[in-house]
Amino acid sequence: MNLGRLMQGKPHADTPGVTIATPRAYELFGDVCFADRRNSAFTRLAELGGAEAADRVLDVGCGTGYLTRHMASLAGPDGAVTGVDPSPPVLDYARRKKQRADSAPCTYQEGIADSLDLPDAAFDTVVTSLMLHHLPE
Numbered sequence: 211m212n213l214g215r216l217m218q219g220k221p222h223a224d225t226p227g228v229t230i231a232t233p234r235a236y237e238l239f240g241d242v243c244f245a246d247r248r249n250s251a252f253t254r255l256a257e258l259g260g261a262e263a264a265d266r267v268l269d270v271g272c273g274t275g276y277l278t279r280h281m282a283s284l285a286g287p288d289g290a291v292t293g294v295d296p297s298p299p300v301l302d303y304a305r306r307k308k309q310r311a312d313s314a315p316c317t318y319q320e321g322i323a324d325s326l327d328l329p330d331a332a333f334d335t336v337v338t339s340l341m342l343h344h345l346p347e
């Protein structure tokens with residue numbers, strides 16, 4: 211049984227990237243794969259992203275928003291974080307997740323890495339996690 215295939219969503223019209231349609235299964239899969247280290251791994255990854263307080267941060271291929279929320283903690287209440295993903299179900303899930311009170315507001319929008327529909331120079335920091343292998347070589 212291919213678990214990855216079970217979580218796959220419909221292809222987005224504008225990208226051959228493999229989307230995720232089952233946010234809860236993806237979250238469970240992530241927790242199991244990282245074996246209790248998901249939070250510490252993403253905390254470190256977020257730190258390596260280099261965002262500072264009040265930054266405007268973009269997370270490309272944000273999925274369920276796990277890294278997005280970590281970036282929001284770093285950017286703090288004066289920052290702003292945008293997550294972009296081609297899959298509506300993961301974006302809906304991300305929008306419903308609670309955020310820490312002292313973190314930057316997260317907003318989520320449908321989009322693709324191949325052609326971002328965002329203004330130039332709108333972000334101080336751009337991050338991505340576990341997304342590139344969803345694109346064809």
Ligand SMILES: C[S@@+](CC[C@H](N)C(=O)[O-])C[C@H]1O[C@@H](n2cnc3c(N)ncnc32)[C@H](O)[C@@H]1O
Nearest residue numbers: 225227228229230271272273297322323339344
């Ligand atoms: C393995 S998930 C990673 C999600 C999240 N970044 C994380 O670390 O949990 C990969 C994500 O890439 C998204 N994706 C697929 N093709 C994409 C594309 N062309 N542009 C942006 N994201 C894409 C999928 O919908 C999926 O949510």
